[in-house]
Amino acid sequence: MTLMRPSTVSGANLIPAKAGIGLRFQHHQGVLDTRPDVAWMEVHTENYMGGGTPLRYLDAIRRETPISLHGVGLSLGSAEGIDPAHLERIRKVAERIEPGLMSEHIAWNVVGGTYLADLLPLPMTEEALEVVCRHVDQTQTYLKRRILVENPSTYIAFGNSIIPEWEFMTVVAARTGCGILCDVNNICVSAHNHGWDASAYIAALPTQAVGEIHLAGHSIKAFSDGSILRVDDHGSRVSEEVWRLYQEALARFGAVPTLIEWDNEIPPLEVLLQEADHAAGFIASAEGARHADAA
């Protein structure tokens, strides 16, 4: 497996190591009207495959703002292989939008010709690791660029899992040359749900591979068996706990492009921008600390 060079896009499209926001349909018009001062935006690739109005908005917005494409449907962990038609649809959107970054998930959602519209957990096994690496390789070769893969948020675990998730992520990056999209909220959610140490997870990730950070809100739900789970529903502000972990991540990885994700009960644009400003403050402090260390 060859190491991929970072994406070959023109400088104007590169995603800066600053705070960005997830762009959803609700804010297409608002963004065009108000031209908010935000360093970059990320969209779900699948929402722009059909052309039409969404793509026209994105065509206009990307003239001024670097765009990252974040896929949810490639199913890198499918035992039956990834859908070449879906990969081609992704390539077409990328050709048109010229994204600064492209990412997918360590997850699966297609089996037996059915799309299970969520990001489903993989067993942490050698077989799953090989399957994911093969599909990341296939994707990077087809797209002729490096991708980032995101750590999942999970609510169940499988009896045959033998590899810690942070190790799984590390090996995928090492074997395929892909980058890691470190979702700090997902680490917080999964750590609570499975009794892991979130700080140790961040400390175990390979610094050089982390190319982006995601932040989002989660909720807390009680279950009939008495267990209390964190649910990654992207429906609220980033929690204090996640902001603390984010600072640990920045201290370890340095300034990294950071995205505010919000997918349910989407708030006014201003709230997203406030959250991005908050992240930007932490990025600036982390950079200041690094410079002080270097001096």
Next chain:
Amino acid sequence: MPTLLELQTAMQASLVHRDNEAVSAMLARRITPDRLDIYRNTIVHSLTKALRLSFPVTERLVGEEFFEGAAQFFIAEHPPREAWLDRFGGEFPDFLRAFPQAKSIVYLGDVAELEWAVNGAARSGCRAA
């Protein structure tokens, strides 16, 4: 130990058909199958949202609550075949025509069919651009 394909097939049986038999034995010991409801809910929520985007007038005719109920039955009968949800819902007009609870609105299926055609036309009109 199950293979990855066996595990994913068992997950599908659980999430789509609520058959937990195979998957229960594959979960780690402390995990109860009712946690799978989180995934089930997200799937229904995402697919309902996709239908809502494709059939806004249909939803206005029947109301939010009715639409969500109908969507839930439809999703169980016609889960999407691919990860591109713009193409999910082509069978929804026919499903509504046969849906007993919607019988009183005789034109509901026709409205849905028109919406589906409009979606298709809007997309194909932009593709060459």
